[in-house]
Amino acid sequence: MAAVVALPDDVARVSHELPLRANLSALDNIALIPIYQRHFSVGESNQQALQLLDQLGHADIASLRDPDMTPAQRFVTKLARALILKRPRLVIDRPGAMLYDVSYPAFIRQLAMQATMAGTWEIFDFSWNRVLYNE
Protein backbone atom coordinates (compact mmCIF):
# COMPACT_ATOMS: atom_id res chain seq x y z
CA MET A 1 0.00 0.00 0.00
CA ALA A 2 2.82 2.42 0.81
CA ALA A 3 3.91 1.99 -2.80
CA VAL A 4 0.55 3.25 -4.06
CA VAL A 5 0.41 6.24 -1.73
CA ALA A 6 3.94 7.31 -2.67
CA LEU A 7 3.25 7.29 -6.41
CA PRO A 8 4.80 10.19 -8.35
CA ASP A 9 2.94 13.04 -10.01
CA ASP A 10 2.93 11.47 -13.47
CA VAL A 11 0.56 8.71 -12.31
CA ALA A 12 -3.20 8.90 -12.67
CA ARG A 13 -4.81 6.89 -9.86
CA VAL A 14 -8.17 5.19 -9.81
CA SER A 15 -8.84 4.43 -6.19
CA HIS A 16 -11.67 4.22 -3.68
CA GLU A 17 -9.64 6.76 -1.69
CA LEU A 18 -10.10 9.33 -4.47
CA PRO A 19 -13.88 9.69 -4.73
CA LEU A 20 -15.89 11.71 -7.21
CA ARG A 21 -17.33 15.10 -6.23
CA ALA A 22 -20.68 13.94 -4.90
CA ASN A 23 -22.76 16.89 -6.07
CA LEU A 24 -21.41 16.89 -9.62
CA SER A 25 -22.57 14.67 -12.47
CA ALA A 26 -20.22 12.11 -14.03
CA LEU A 27 -19.71 14.44 -16.98
CA ASP A 28 -18.85 17.45 -14.76
CA ASN A 29 -16.42 15.37 -12.70
CA ILE A 30 -14.50 14.48 -15.86
CA ALA A 31 -14.86 17.84 -17.63
CA LEU A 32 -13.33 19.72 -14.69
CA ILE A 33 -9.89 18.53 -15.69
CA PRO A 34 -9.64 19.99 -19.22
CA ILE A 35 -11.18 23.22 -17.88
CA TYR A 36 -8.68 23.73 -15.08
CA GLN A 37 -5.58 22.06 -16.52
CA ARG A 38 -5.73 22.82 -20.20
CA HIS A 39 -8.00 25.91 -20.09
CA PHE A 40 -10.65 24.55 -22.45
CA SER A 41 -14.07 26.14 -22.48
CA VAL A 42 -16.91 24.40 -20.62
CA GLY A 43 -18.54 23.30 -23.90
CA GLU A 44 -15.34 21.81 -25.31
CA SER A 45 -14.52 20.09 -22.01
CA ASN A 46 -18.00 18.58 -21.79
CA GLN A 47 -17.62 17.30 -25.33
CA GLN A 48 -14.26 15.68 -24.51
CA ALA A 49 -15.69 14.11 -21.37
CA LEU A 50 -18.72 12.76 -23.20
CA GLN A 51 -16.52 11.37 -25.97
CA LEU A 52 -14.42 9.53 -23.39
CA LEU A 53 -17.48 8.06 -21.66
CA ASP A 54 -18.78 7.02 -25.06
CA GLN A 55 -15.47 5.32 -25.85
CA LEU A 56 -15.77 3.36 -22.61
CA GLY A 57 -19.30 2.39 -23.61
CA HIS A 58 -21.01 4.34 -20.82
CA ALA A 59 -22.22 7.60 -22.37
CA ASP A 60 -25.59 6.99 -20.68
CA ILE A 61 -24.18 7.73 -17.21
CA ALA A 62 -23.12 11.30 -18.10
CA SER A 63 -25.87 12.95 -16.09
CA LEU A 64 -25.69 10.68 -13.03
CA ARG A 65 -24.29 11.87 -9.73
CA ASP A 66 -22.16 9.66 -7.51
CA PRO A 67 -24.95 8.50 -5.15
CA ASP A 68 -27.10 7.46 -8.14
CA MET A 69 -24.41 5.30 -9.76
CA THR A 70 -23.78 1.59 -9.42
CA PRO A 71 -20.25 0.65 -8.32
CA ALA A 72 -19.36 -0.24 -11.93
CA GLN A 73 -20.65 3.10 -13.25
CA ARG A 74 -18.73 4.92 -10.50
CA PHE A 75 -15.59 3.03 -11.48
CA VAL A 76 -16.02 3.95 -15.15
CA THR A 77 -16.37 7.63 -14.21
CA LYS A 78 -13.24 7.48 -12.05
CA LEU A 79 -11.41 5.72 -14.87
CA ALA A 80 -12.51 8.36 -17.39
CA ARG A 81 -11.37 11.06 -14.98
CA ALA A 82 -7.98 9.38 -14.72
CA LEU A 83 -7.73 8.89 -18.50
CA ILE A 84 -8.52 12.53 -19.25
CA LEU A 85 -5.57 13.52 -17.04
CA LYS A 86 -3.42 12.14 -19.90
CA ARG A 87 -0.64 10.95 -17.60
CA PRO A 88 1.79 8.30 -18.85
CA ARG A 89 0.89 5.74 -16.13
CA LEU A 90 -2.53 4.71 -14.91
CA VAL A 91 -2.75 2.85 -11.62
CA ILE A 92 -5.91 1.06 -10.55
CA ASP A 93 -5.62 0.73 -6.82
CA ARG A 94 -7.42 -2.23 -5.20
CA PRO A 95 -10.20 -2.58 -7.81
CA GLY A 96 -12.08 -5.05 -5.62
CA ALA A 97 -12.86 -2.22 -3.19
CA MET A 98 -14.61 -0.32 -5.99
CA LEU A 99 -16.00 -3.07 -8.22
CA TYR A 100 -17.73 -5.38 -5.81
CA ASP A 101 -20.76 -5.90 -8.08
CA VAL A 102 -18.98 -7.36 -11.14
CA SER A 103 -16.24 -9.83 -11.96
CA TYR A 104 -13.68 -7.08 -12.06
CA PRO A 105 -10.66 -8.49 -13.93
CA ALA A 106 -12.87 -9.18 -16.96
CA PHE A 107 -14.63 -5.83 -16.60
CA ILE A 108 -11.34 -3.91 -16.49
CA ARG A 109 -9.97 -5.91 -19.43
CA GLN A 110 -13.05 -5.02 -21.45
CA LEU A 111 -12.70 -1.31 -20.58
CA ALA A 112 -9.01 -1.38 -21.43
CA MET A 113 -9.82 -2.71 -24.89
CA GLN A 114 -12.28 0.15 -25.48
CA ALA A 115 -10.17 3.00 -24.11
CA THR A 116 -7.43 4.63 -26.14
CA MET A 117 -4.49 5.56 -23.99
CA ALA A 118 -0.84 5.92 -24.88
CA GLY A 119 0.58 4.94 -21.47
CA THR A 120 0.47 1.80 -19.33
CA TRP A 121 -2.23 0.46 -17.05
CA GLU A 122 -1.15 -1.12 -13.76
CA ILE A 123 -3.35 -2.86 -11.24
CA PHE A 124 -2.38 -2.92 -7.58
CA ASP A 125 -4.32 -5.67 -5.85
CA PHE A 126 -3.94 -8.02 -2.90
CA SER A 127 -1.83 -11.07 -3.66
CA TRP A 128 -4.65 -13.44 -2.68
CA ASN A 129 -6.73 -12.03 -5.56
CA ARG A 130 -4.13 -13.09 -8.15
CA VAL A 131 -6.17 -16.15 -8.95
CA LEU A 132 -9.06 -13.98 -10.21
CA TYR A 133 -6.91 -12.58 -13.00
CA ASN A 134 -6.10 -16.05 -14.33
CA GLU A 135 -9.72 -16.97 -14.88
Next chain:
Amino acid sequence: MNFLAASIESLGAKVVGWFTVGYAMAAFLARAGLLLLEPATWNRATFDVVVKQVYFTAVQILHVFLGYALVISWLIITIILSTARDFGLTEFASEMTIRVLVLELLPFLTALFVALRSGSAINTEVALMQVNSELDALAHCKVPPMQFEFLPRLVGGVVSVVTLAGLAGLLALLMGYLAIYGVNTAGFEPYTRTIAKIFDFKIMAGLLVKCALFGLAVTLIPVTAGLETPKKLFMVPVSVLRGMMRVFFAIVAIEVVSLALKYI
Protein backbone atom coordinates in the same frame (compact mmCIF):
# COMPACT_ATOMS: atom_id res chain seq x y z
CA MET B 1 -3.57 24.40 43.60
CA ASN B 2 -4.11 21.61 41.10
CA PHE B 3 -7.51 23.06 40.27
CA LEU B 4 -5.98 26.49 39.67
CA ALA B 5 -3.28 25.05 37.42
CA ALA B 6 -5.84 23.03 35.47
CA SER B 7 -8.05 26.11 35.05
CA ILE B 8 -5.14 28.22 33.79
CA GLU B 9 -4.08 25.41 31.48
CA SER B 10 -7.60 25.05 30.08
CA LEU B 11 -7.95 28.82 29.61
CA GLY B 12 -4.55 28.95 27.89
CA ALA B 13 -5.53 26.10 25.57
CA LYS B 14 -8.75 27.92 24.68
CA VAL B 15 -6.94 31.20 23.95
CA VAL B 16 -4.37 29.37 21.80
CA GLY B 17 -7.26 27.61 20.04
CA TRP B 18 -8.98 30.94 19.28
CA PHE B 19 -5.74 32.39 17.93
CA THR B 20 -5.15 29.31 15.80
CA VAL B 21 -8.67 29.52 14.35
CA GLY B 22 -8.31 33.29 13.81
CA TYR B 23 -4.95 32.84 12.12
CA ALA B 24 -6.26 30.05 9.87
CA MET B 25 -9.18 32.26 8.83
CA ALA B 26 -6.95 35.28 8.17
CA ALA B 27 -4.50 33.15 6.16
CA PHE B 28 -7.35 31.62 4.15
CA LEU B 29 -8.82 35.06 3.47
CA ALA B 30 -5.43 36.43 2.39
CA ARG B 31 -4.96 33.49 0.02
CA ALA B 32 -8.47 33.97 -1.40
CA GLY B 33 -7.86 37.71 -1.77
CA LEU B 34 -4.63 37.19 -3.69
CA LEU B 35 -6.25 34.58 -5.91
CA LEU B 36 -9.15 36.92 -6.58
CA LEU B 37 -6.74 39.40 -8.16
CA GLU B 38 -5.21 36.83 -10.51
CA PRO B 39 -6.80 36.98 -13.98
CA ALA B 40 -6.29 33.20 -14.41
CA THR B 41 -8.76 32.58 -11.57
CA TRP B 42 -11.63 33.94 -13.60
CA ASN B 43 -12.18 31.16 -16.05
CA ARG B 44 -15.65 30.13 -17.20
CA ALA B 45 -15.95 27.26 -14.70
CA THR B 46 -15.23 29.45 -11.66
CA PHE B 47 -17.61 32.11 -12.95
CA ASP B 48 -20.30 29.43 -13.42
CA VAL B 49 -19.87 28.27 -9.81
CA VAL B 50 -20.20 31.89 -8.60
CA VAL B 51 -23.43 32.26 -10.60
CA LYS B 52 -24.73 28.95 -9.20
CA GLN B 53 -23.81 30.07 -5.68
CA VAL B 54 -25.65 33.38 -6.07
CA TYR B 55 -28.63 31.51 -7.50
CA PHE B 56 -28.82 29.05 -4.58
CA THR B 57 -28.10 31.68 -1.92
CA ALA B 58 -30.15 34.63 -3.15
CA VAL B 59 -32.38 33.95 -6.16
CA GLN B 60 -33.88 30.65 -5.05
CA ILE B 61 -35.09 32.13 -1.75
CA LEU B 62 -35.96 35.59 -3.04
CA HIS B 63 -39.76 35.27 -2.73
CA VAL B 64 -39.55 33.81 0.79
CA PHE B 65 -36.99 36.38 1.85
CA LEU B 66 -38.94 39.34 0.46
CA GLY B 67 -42.11 38.06 2.15
CA TYR B 68 -40.25 37.80 5.44
CA ALA B 69 -38.73 41.29 4.98
CA LEU B 70 -42.16 42.67 4.15
CA VAL B 71 -43.76 41.29 7.33
CA ILE B 72 -40.88 42.40 9.59
CA SER B 73 -40.75 45.86 7.98
CA TRP B 74 -44.51 46.31 8.27
CA LEU B 75 -44.49 45.31 11.95
CA ILE B 76 -41.54 47.55 12.89
CA ILE B 77 -42.91 50.51 10.91
CA THR B 78 -46.30 50.13 12.61
CA ILE B 79 -44.66 50.02 16.07
CA ILE B 80 -42.46 53.06 15.33
CA LEU B 81 -45.36 55.05 13.89
CA SER B 82 -47.76 54.36 16.75
CA THR B 83 -45.05 55.10 19.36
CA ALA B 84 -44.09 58.32 17.55
CA ARG B 85 -47.75 59.38 17.44
CA ASP B 86 -48.18 58.64 21.16
CA PHE B 87 -45.22 60.87 22.03
CA GLY B 88 -46.00 63.56 19.46
CA LEU B 89 -42.84 62.85 17.48
CA THR B 90 -44.46 62.05 14.12
CA GLU B 91 -42.01 64.25 12.19
CA PHE B 92 -39.15 61.96 13.25
CA ALA B 93 -40.98 58.75 12.32
CA SER B 94 -39.63 58.45 8.79
CA GLU B 95 -36.00 59.03 9.86
CA MET B 96 -36.38 56.59 12.74
CA THR B 97 -37.92 53.97 10.42
CA ILE B 98 -35.09 54.26 7.90
CA ARG B 99 -32.34 54.20 10.50
CA VAL B 100 -33.73 51.23 12.43
CA LEU B 101 -34.82 49.12 9.48
CA VAL B 102 -32.62 49.91 6.49
CA LEU B 103 -29.35 50.60 8.27
CA GLU B 104 -29.48 48.11 11.13
CA LEU B 105 -32.20 45.50 11.39
CA LEU B 106 -32.61 44.31 7.79
CA PRO B 107 -28.89 43.80 7.01
CA PHE B 108 -28.53 41.93 10.33
CA LEU B 109 -31.56 39.71 9.66
CA THR B 110 -30.37 39.12 6.08
CA ALA B 111 -27.04 37.89 7.38
CA LEU B 112 -28.79 35.60 9.87
CA PHE B 113 -31.12 34.30 7.15
CA VAL B 114 -28.26 33.52 4.75
CA ALA B 115 -26.15 32.05 7.57
CA LEU B 116 -28.89 29.66 8.64
CA ARG B 117 -29.76 28.62 5.11
CA SER B 118 -26.51 28.71 3.12
CA GLY B 119 -23.80 29.00 5.80
CA SER B 120 -24.86 25.76 7.46
CA ALA B 121 -25.10 24.02 4.07
CA ILE B 122 -21.62 25.24 3.08
CA ASN B 123 -20.18 24.10 6.42
CA THR B 124 -21.75 20.64 6.05
CA GLU B 125 -20.69 20.26 2.43
CA VAL B 126 -17.06 21.29 3.04
CA ALA B 127 -16.87 19.06 6.12
CA LEU B 128 -18.21 16.10 4.10
CA MET B 129 -15.79 16.85 1.27
CA GLN B 130 -12.98 16.84 3.81
CA VAL B 131 -14.12 13.62 5.50
CA ASN B 132 -14.77 11.79 2.20
CA SER B 133 -11.37 12.83 0.77
CA GLU B 134 -13.04 14.61 -2.14
CA LEU B 135 -10.54 17.46 -1.69
CA ASP B 136 -7.67 14.96 -1.96
CA ALA B 137 -9.19 13.69 -5.20
CA LEU B 138 -9.37 17.23 -6.59
CA ALA B 139 -5.76 17.82 -5.56
CA HIS B 140 -4.72 14.56 -7.29
CA CYS B 141 -6.40 15.82 -10.48
CA LYS B 142 -4.68 19.21 -10.03
CA VAL B 143 -8.02 21.01 -9.84
CA PRO B 144 -7.44 23.78 -7.27
CA PRO B 145 -10.16 23.52 -4.59
CA MET B 146 -9.69 27.16 -3.61
CA GLN B 147 -10.51 28.31 -7.14
CA PHE B 148 -13.20 25.76 -7.85
CA GLU B 149 -14.91 25.26 -4.49
CA PHE B 150 -14.13 27.99 -1.97
CA LEU B 151 -13.56 31.31 -3.72
CA PRO B 152 -16.89 31.15 -5.63
CA ARG B 153 -18.67 30.53 -2.33
CA LEU B 154 -17.04 33.59 -0.73
CA VAL B 155 -17.82 35.82 -3.71
CA GLY B 156 -21.34 34.40 -4.00
CA GLY B 157 -21.98 34.96 -0.28
CA VAL B 158 -20.85 38.58 -0.37
CA VAL B 159 -22.85 39.35 -3.55
CA SER B 160 -25.94 37.62 -2.14
CA VAL B 161 -25.96 39.33 1.26
CA VAL B 162 -25.29 42.78 -0.24
CA THR B 163 -28.03 42.30 -2.86
CA LEU B 164 -30.62 40.82 -0.48
CA ALA B 165 -30.00 43.51 2.15
CA GLY B 166 -30.29 46.15 -0.58
CA LEU B 167 -33.57 44.73 -1.87
CA ALA B 168 -35.00 44.42 1.65
CA GLY B 169 -33.93 48.02 2.33
CA LEU B 170 -35.68 49.28 -0.81
CA LEU B 171 -38.81 47.35 0.15
CA ALA B 172 -38.70 48.85 3.65
CA LEU B 173 -38.33 52.36 2.20
CA LEU B 174 -41.40 51.77 0.04
CA MET B 175 -43.35 50.32 2.98
CA GLY B 176 -42.29 53.26 5.15
CA TYR B 177 -43.54 55.76 2.60
CA LEU B 178 -46.88 53.98 2.20
CA ALA B 179 -47.34 53.68 5.97
CA ILE B 180 -46.53 57.34 6.67
CA TYR B 181 -48.01 59.13 3.64
CA GLY B 182 -50.37 56.59 2.10
CA VAL B 183 -50.90 55.99 -1.63
CA ASN B 184 -50.26 59.51 -2.93
CA THR B 185 -47.32 61.62 -4.03
CA ALA B 186 -47.77 64.35 -1.42
CA GLY B 187 -45.01 63.10 0.84
CA PHE B 188 -42.52 62.34 -1.92
CA GLU B 189 -40.45 65.48 -1.45
CA PRO B 190 -40.03 65.41 2.36
CA TYR B 191 -39.49 61.65 2.31
CA THR B 192 -36.77 61.75 -0.36
CA ARG B 193 -35.17 64.70 1.46
CA THR B 194 -35.01 62.61 4.66
CA ILE B 195 -33.50 59.72 2.70
CA ALA B 196 -30.90 62.02 1.14
CA LYS B 197 -30.07 63.47 4.58
CA ILE B 198 -29.47 60.02 6.10
CA PHE B 199 -27.69 58.34 3.21
CA ASP B 200 -24.60 60.48 2.86
CA PHE B 201 -21.43 58.94 1.43
CA LYS B 202 -20.08 57.80 4.83
CA ILE B 203 -23.30 56.00 5.77
CA MET B 204 -23.62 54.35 2.34
CA ALA B 205 -19.99 53.18 2.40
CA GLY B 206 -20.41 51.93 5.97
CA LEU B 207 -23.58 50.03 5.04
CA LEU B 208 -21.91 48.45 2.02
CA VAL B 209 -18.83 47.43 4.03
CA LYS B 210 -21.01 46.02 6.82
CA CYS B 211 -23.08 43.93 4.38
CA ALA B 212 -19.92 42.72 2.62
CA LEU B 213 -18.43 41.70 5.99
CA PHE B 214 -21.67 39.90 6.86
CA GLY B 215 -21.46 38.06 3.52
CA LEU B 216 -17.86 37.14 4.16
CA ALA B 217 -18.64 35.94 7.70
CA VAL B 218 -21.48 33.65 6.60
CA THR B 219 -19.26 31.93 4.00
CA LEU B 220 -15.64 32.21 5.16
CA ILE B 221 -16.28 30.88 8.66
CA PRO B 222 -18.29 27.81 7.52
CA VAL B 223 -15.64 26.98 4.88
CA THR B 224 -12.75 27.17 7.35
CA ALA B 225 -14.74 25.28 10.01
CA GLY B 226 -15.46 22.57 7.44
CA LEU B 227 -11.79 22.32 6.51
CA GLU B 228 -10.83 21.86 10.18
CA THR B 229 -12.99 18.71 10.42
CA PRO B 230 -11.00 15.58 11.28
CA LYS B 231 -11.55 12.70 8.83
CA LYS B 232 -14.26 11.10 10.93
CA LEU B 233 -17.89 11.13 9.82
CA PHE B 234 -19.25 11.63 13.34
CA MET B 235 -17.31 14.91 13.56
CA VAL B 236 -19.39 16.57 10.81
CA PRO B 237 -22.22 17.72 13.16
CA VAL B 238 -19.61 19.00 15.63
CA SER B 239 -17.95 20.96 12.82
CA VAL B 240 -21.28 22.51 11.76
CA LEU B 241 -22.12 23.38 15.37
CA ARG B 242 -18.75 25.08 15.88
CA GLY B 243 -18.93 26.86 12.55
CA MET B 244 -22.44 28.19 13.12
CA MET B 245 -21.59 29.41 16.63
CA ARG B 246 -18.61 31.29 15.21
CA VAL B 247 -20.80 32.76 12.46
CA PHE B 248 -23.31 33.98 15.05
CA PHE B 249 -20.59 35.62 17.18
CA ALA B 250 -19.01 37.19 14.08
CA ILE B 251 -22.35 38.63 12.87
CA VAL B 252 -23.09 40.09 16.33
CA ALA B 253 -19.54 41.47 16.59
CA ILE B 254 -19.80 43.17 13.17
CA GLU B 255 -23.16 44.71 14.12
CA VAL B 256 -21.90 45.92 17.52
CA VAL B 257 -18.77 47.47 16.00
CA SER B 258 -20.84 49.13 13.27
CA LEU B 259 -23.26 50.58 15.85
CA ALA B 260 -20.40 51.78 18.03
CA LEU B 261 -18.67 53.47 15.07
CA LYS B 262 -21.89 55.18 14.01
CA TYR B 263 -23.42 56.32 17.28
CA ILE B 264 -20.68 56.51 19.94
